[in-house]
Amino acid sequence: MEVIELTKALILCQSVTPKNDGVLDLLEKELSNIGFDCRRYLFSDSNTPDVDNLFAKIGSGAPHICFGGHTDVVPVGDIDAWSFDPFNATEKDGKVYGRGASDMKSAIAAFVCAVKEYIENNELKGTVSLLITNDEEGPAINGTKKVLEEIYKDGEKIDSCIVGEPTCPNKLGEMVKIGRRGSFTAKINITGKQGHVAYPQWTLNPIDSLTQILNSIISLKLDEGTEDFPPSNIEIVKIKSSDGASNVVPQSAEGIFNIRYNVKHSKESLIKIIDTIINEQVKNTDYVSNVDYNNSAEPFLTKKGNFTEIIKTSSDEITGLSAELTTTGGTSDARFFKDYCEVAEFGLIGETAHQIDEHVKLQDIKNLKDIYLLVLYKYFN
Ligand SMILES: [Zn+2]
Structure with a gap:
């Protein structure tokens, strides 16, 4: 043919x-x-x-x-x-x-x-x-x-x-x-304490903690790029919380983001950066964090x-x-x-x-x- x-x-x-x-x-x-x-x-x-x-x-x-x-x-x-x-x-x-x-x-x-x-x-x-x-x-x-x-x-x-x-x-x-570029996805889950929005003293809102973490992450300047690569870029792709109503502080919240990264980074270096941000945020609090990492391409x-x-x-x-x-x-x-x-x-x-x-x-x-x-x-x- x-x-x-x-x-x-x-x-x-x-x-x-x-x-x-x-x-x-x-x-x-x-x-x-x-x-x-x-x-x-x-x-x-x-x-x-x-x-x-x-x-x-x-x-x-x-x-x-x-x-x-x-x-x-x-x-x-x-x-x-x-x-x-x-x-x-x-x-x-x-x-x-x-x-x-x-x-x-x-x-x-x-x-x-x-x-x-x-x-x-x-x-x-x-x-x-x-x-x-x-x-x-x-x-x-x-x-x-x-x-x-x-x-x-x-x-x-x-x-x-x-x-x-x-x-x-x-x-x-x-x-x-x-x-x-490499492709790296992280899914962060923060657990707090569910309760009535009118009684915040008895709740722990996981969205507060999650959004602070995500804010720190998107504010990162990972690098300036290289001769052959554009700068590494982070995009948040999903934010959600556990089901509830408008008068309920949710029990947990989840955020997912993807990083397209150049040769200045590796899976390990990215995990280290993200872990540090999360630990800074949740240490000395009652929040519980859990992160899944998936590096689909180097x-x-x-x-x-x-x-x-x-x-x-x-x-x-x-x-x-x-x-x-x-x-x-x-x-x-x-x-x-x-x-x-x-x-x-x-x-x-x-x-x-x-x-x-x-x-x-x-x-x-x-x-x-x-x-x-x-x-x-x-x-x-
Ligand atoms: Zn194709």
């Missing part, structure tokens, strides 16, 4: 996490036809759905470039708000509409077609692989992380990875992501060098723009690859990702295929 045809075929599969709806079979068939050796990995874990994954490779030895991606998509949301059936891959005015068009089935099609074109015209001196999970938009427990563990047990070694997530804000070729940065330059110059040559090397945005499976190899992210425009009427321009898909092809030429020369 050529790149637009393959994109559409992938969109037709209703692969909402963790359902794969034949999408990996389709991809495996396409890759096998080109000569890839395909392996499937089905993983299970308690409390999460089973997930199917695909690792496909062609060639042997170093250098080994891997393309990381996901075939799963987020739910369509309000289906009546869509202009077209989200799983019909409708083409209109030079664009293709559908769930996963931007994030990130088109990029997978672009990469597959780039490799096909490359090996038709060149002798491959190294290895090209694709690591495709169907669990990126979900818990990400039975996906990329476990596939990497398994293939490394089998003796694979990846040197470089390009993750095809949508990285460009408005135009293809604007941004290459060379790192990502920050990473791929050093600017040969690999990042290959991606940037390939993009610049095709698009005529000058791609910026950045670390902005959310997390992706690059956070798992970073423990094994150098990794950068480059893909389509992310503006309509996860939205109603998600779409991409057909020309952008073709250009992305040409950029990936150029990356392969530069990488193996």
Whole structure:
């Protein structure tokens, strides 16, 4: 299949996490036809759905470039708000509409077609692989992380990875992501003493203590940022108290906040800062505090060098723009690859990702295929 045809075929599969709806079979068939050796990995874990994954490779030895991606998509949301059936891959005015068009089935099609074109015209001196999970938009427990563990047990070694997530804000070729911030969530629970609001002397209001703690936390200036990263940022995302009425001081209160942090911090340093603030607030009081921490991603940065330059110059040559090397945005499976190899992210425009009427321009898909092809030429020369 050529790149637009393959994109559409992938969109037709209703692969909402963790359902794969034949999408990996389709991809495996396409890759096998080109000569890839395909392996499937089905993983299970308690409390999460089973997930199917695909690792496909062609060639042997170093250098080994891997393309990381996901075939799963987020739910369509309000289906009546869509202009077209989200799983019909409708083409209109030079664009293709559908769930996963931007994030990130088109990029997978672009990469597959780039490799096909490359090996038709060149002798491959190294290895090209694709690591495709169907669990990126979900818990990400039975996906990329476990596939990497398994293939490394089998003796694979990846040197470089390009993750095809949508990285460009408005135009293809604007941004290459060379790192990502970490993501750290804390849930603070403060217990006081419930009672009548008219008799505060017999109560202990947990909201008073919680809001003081949260105020101290959002007033923190964690750092000034680095050459490659913006300053670390804290956002409170939820505040609630135990059920009651307007004349009842609640028994407990809970606040949740998330920190997107750069390489100046670690999970440990953040826990230390937060613990100190909480302890300062509750010591010598009858409040009881309880905190849950969840560090879902650590920050990473791929050093600017040969690999990042290959991606940037390939993009610049095709698009005529000058791609910026950045670390902005959310997390992706690059956070798992970073423990094994150098990794950068480059893909389509992310503006309509996860939205109603998600779409991409057909020309952008073709250009992305040409950029990936150029990356392969530069990488193996
Ligand atoms: Zn994605």
